[in-house]
Amino acid sequence: MSATSNTYILVINGKPEGPFSIDELKAHNIKPTDFIKTEDMVDYKEAHEIAELRQLFGFSKAALLIQYYGSFDQRLTAAAIDLFFVSTVCAVLMFAGAMLINSQLIVLIMTLGLAIIIPIVNLVYHVIMESSARQGTHGKQLLQIRVCDMEGNRISFGNAAGRNLAKIFSLLPLFMGYLYIFFNKKQQGFHDVIAGTLVIKDRLD
Template sequence: MPQSYILVINGKPEGPFSIEDLKSLHVKPGDFIKTPKMDDYKEAQEMAELRELFGFAKPSLLMQYFGSFDQRLMASALDWFIIFGIFVVIAFVVVIVFISDKEVRIVTTISILGCVPLVKIIYHIVMESSAKQATFGKQMLSIKVVDMQGNRITAGTAIARNVCKIFSVLTFFIGYLLAFFNKKQQCLHDMMAGTLVIKERLF
């Protein structure tokens, strides 16, 4: 079934319109439009199929689209909670079911929980370079990681971004606070890896 679109005309939603209808209406890049399946309207230039059809230029990333520091902080807290929670459950099951010696239980628990930081880095690399472009925490906050053009990052860029977080930490977390002092709200590791964190609405 052909795709249909709802177009905002003079402040009111009209449609549905077919592609041919949109052509006759002379849709402009800044016109707000959506498909029946979309939750919110986007500018026509934000939709890849309409950019291709009408020859619109891909819009630059505007300031209001960058993920804020509090969104990123909350997403990070959620990710820590998810991963640490999973490992606590694993440690609990392993020491209760398979280990009876008290000292061995303590050592095993510490060893299992000690893997959390490494697993979190791998988790970020895999999730941020995936089709979702975001960890579960970021998905809950509707933000994602992109390159400087707003495209999905590669696994190599995801590795660089997460390894560079070491420098954000070694600067006594000043690297994270840099997000307050630049228009694109990049932390130090974002600057080093050439990445941005944006709100889901754009693309």
């Protein structure tokens, strides 16, 4: 959708108002730091963060102010939620398939195959979700943390894939790459350092 066909919700004196067209936004004299969103956006952003508005109003994009980083316990909790979610979906689909198959051998193979299928599905799920507009899995969203690059921007599909594949270096040996989170200011695991990513939480609740 082009910028000229979007309508925007603008926060005025702490309250969302609109929707406004581009011409109506111009009449409001919006500033780069005004909070604004389209109906398609999940959350509000400052006007300078939206490419269409930067182009139309001549705003320059300011570096994202990172308030604090996702902690080890937040990341661990999110990972547990995601693993439970993925495992449940895979198990339900396997059970549904087993109901349609009479061969006990095939059912046994399918059941044992979950040990391989679940990690693969979990990897793909993380790559897709972390490179999406939400910048995080459902577990991360529940914990209000997200994955970004070193400037706070959304990462690409390739970067998300590299980050998740690099988790092997955080797992071996003895989870040292995850323990490294405790010993650096930006709370990065080895896989974050390799991929040039951060796990952040933008605003304090």
